[in-house]
Every structure is written in C-alpha cells, then in structure tokens.
Amino acid sequence: MLALSDTCTAAITGRGGLCACLNATLLGRLRAVAGDVRLEAGEVLFAAGSPADALYGVRHGAVMLCSWVGQERRQILSFHFSGDMVGFAAGPNHHATAIALGRASLCRIPEAEMDQDGALRGHVMGIVQRNLAQSLDMQVRLGRMSAAERVRALLVELHGRLGGGHELHLPMRIAEMADYLGLRPETVSREMSALRHDGIVGVFSPDGMLPILRPEAL
Amino acid sequence: MLALSDTCTAAITGRGGLCACLNATLLGRLRAVAGDVRLEAGEVLFAAGSPADALYGVRHGAVMLCSWVGQERRQILSFHFSGDMVGFAAGPNHHATAIALGRASLCRIPEAEMDQDGALRGHVMGIVQRNLAQSLDMQVRLGRMSAAERVRALLVELHGRLGGGHELHLPMRIAEMADYLGLRPETVSREMSALRHDGIVGVFSPDGMLPILRPEAL
C-alpha cells in the first residue's frame, strides 16, 4: 500500500500530473517512497499553519484548498481532481487548508524526495507554474466578472477539466461553487436557473449530475 | 551594460530576489548573460501571447502584470518592485502583459540559462511559489473582502513591501489600485478619504506620497 498503485499511475499520468513524462527509473523511485492517504468527505488533508513537508497527488475523488477570513467567510482557492497535485507552500508551513470534497485517495510524496532529484524538481516547477496561471485567472474572474460570467466560467473550467461530454459530474455543492466564485449560494443557484431557462444546462440533480445541453453556448 | 550592475545586485539581493543566497560562481555566470532593459512609464515589457523566453528582475522602478476581459475591463494581477522577478509563464507564451508603472530598469535572464543550473532552478522555484501564495491571497481579498478591507490590505502590503516608515511612495495612481483591487477609482478614493478622516493616513499628494499616520491602525 505504500507504493503507487497502477490505478494511481493511470490517474496521475493524465493531463500534466506529476508522473507524466517521467522515465521508468524515476517512476520506480517514486513508487518506493510514495505514501497512501485515504480521506472521507470533509476530512482535512492538511491544515493552514501545519508543516508543509509533502506533496500530494490526487488519485480518486476531489480536494479543495480553503482559506478563511475571520471564522465566517470562506474562500475556496482551488479544486483538485484526479491527476492534480496539492501541497505546495512558499514557506515551511501551509497557508491554507486542504479538505476532501468526497471520498478521496491520494499518494503522498515527502518533500525530501524533491531535493534529491533535479528532473523531479523541474517537473514540479511546471505544475506550480500552472497553478499560478490558474490562480491569476481566478483573480481576473473575481475582480472583473459579473456573477453570471463567473458561473459560466466555472462550468467551462469544470467541463474541460472533468473531461467534457454532455453530462458533468460536479463533486461539490452549490455552497462550494459560491465560495470559489466569491458569491452567495443563492446567487449561484439563480444563475444556474437562468442557464437552465436558456436551455444551456439541465437540472442539477442532488447526486451532482448536471446535463450540459449546449456546451458551445457556455 | 550586459552585466548585472552593482546597483542591480544591491537591489535584487534584498527580500528574496533572484540573486540572494547565490554563491559567487552563480552570480558571476548570471552577470555574464544578463541583459539590460530600460522602460519609460507605460511601456510594455512583454505582451500577452508573446513568447516567454526570459525572466526579468526589477532593478529600479515598478512593473505591473495586467490582463483584460474584453477591451474595457482591466485586472492588474500583481505589482513588482525593486528586487522582484517577473516573466514566469506556464506555457511557451505569456498569458498576461507586463507594463512599466514609471521609468524602470530591469535585468533580463534568458530562459535557456535556467535549464543549465539546478541551484538556479531551485531558487526560481521558491520565487514562483511566493508568487503563487501572493496570488492566492488576492483571491481571498477579491472574493471575500469589502472595499474598505481591500484598500487597507493593499496599503498594508505596500507598506511592507516598500519598506515601511511613516511615508509611503506609491508608484501607481488611484486607477491602478482600483484595477488591482477589483474596484472603481471612485470607490478607492472614497475609502482613502475615509482613512484620512479617521486620521490613519494623510493627504495623497499627486507625486505619489502618502503619509501613514497610524501604521498599526491599518
């Protein structure tokens, strides 16, 4: 259980994950040191302030990175799905809290492993840069887009990251979408209703399924 | 002019800049390959879509990273002052435009140089991670803070980054602060007036000087 499972390799190899493009030697080294983490919905992977001593690769499920202003106002900084990495920190400690959105399994790569391998570092560098680009995108949405535009942008993003098609399985609730988009749940719900009335999406079923009737209209 | 000047070294060594903590050998190598860029106010360092083939270190002056929604709505993603680095991109091309806020001078380090040195790469990695943390902070501000809180947060940030004291030299106009904070210039001006009425700051003179009367009250 301490080695990267085959399913992990399959999952993490896709879409620019950590293990993609690594040669057999490196992959073997990683398998040898990677730990295994399993979380239930709502469980904390790491908390803000805790030591940042490992990177995590999402095998199955989804994880979100959260930050709080006071005790009440939550901002979700990012969603991480199968194949994504979480756990980067600028300093010795995490500045945000990572929480599982549903049942999730991840592999854990100790920080120390990074220091020993140049190719690995370079690879991780690319991932961090993509995370940065993603965060800058969010700055634009939060700073300059209307509620309707933000909801559409989220659906476009998730449609792309979760593999397109005419049905989208959203692993989060309306409340999480709202806290990601800097809106209230009621506002997100209203915008979703508007998209439904325009025939762009279908009904958002409680199990997270959202039919995308006209993907191009998003 | 193609070597890092002493003033550059002095500037970039501070506060986690690129050259800080590099040993003499590395610093020498960098001096040998670093180019020199001088910009007037409003000039473009690089544009969105142009090839990302170099990193830049700000010697003097200030640079901002901008993104546009349509042709009208501008979002300023970050400000970069003396000692900061700009130019990271997730792909082969820039996703945003870098513009000088006033007269600025920078050193230019070709991308190719990165690939040849592990220590250099590791150093740059730390800088990218700090940029990411900064961007995530902005997500929180833009998503969950009121206009008053955003303006105060900006002043706290600039007060810290521009070297504290009881007077702050802001290299940008109200319009740029607004586009950074996701607000309108009128709103920023109103909040600054409120801070002035509360005796926390003084009058914002046209040359960019802002007295900070009670730094602790921010």
Added chain:
DNA sequence: CGATACATTGAGGAGGGTCAATCCGGGTGG
C-alpha cells in the same frame, strides 16, 4: 412518515458602480 439537509425562489436592502460636477496641481503659452 417525519426529520434533515440542501436547492430554489421571492422580497427587500445595502454596497459599490455609474455618471456628472467640482476641485486641484502642474505645465504651457501669451
């Protein structure tokens, strides 16, 4: 079948956007 959790919808209010007038300092030209 009630209880709970969440989505949805409605009504009303507030924060910040929009538009416009005024102010203010600096540069220019007579």
Added chain:
DNA sequence: CCACCCGGATTGACCCTCCTCAATGTATCG
C-alpha cells in the same frame, strides 16, 4: 507673471447588482 488647460482626484446623487433574510420545495435517511 498670469490665464488657460488638462489629467487625475474628489465628492455627490442615483441606480443596479448582488447580498440578506425568509419561505417553500425536494430528495435522502432514519
């Protein structure tokens, strides 16, 4: 030396988007 102008900051009045609060609907679970 002064009048004029120009760009940007400031302030006011009004309005709109989104928030707030509350009621209702709906699916899941004990």
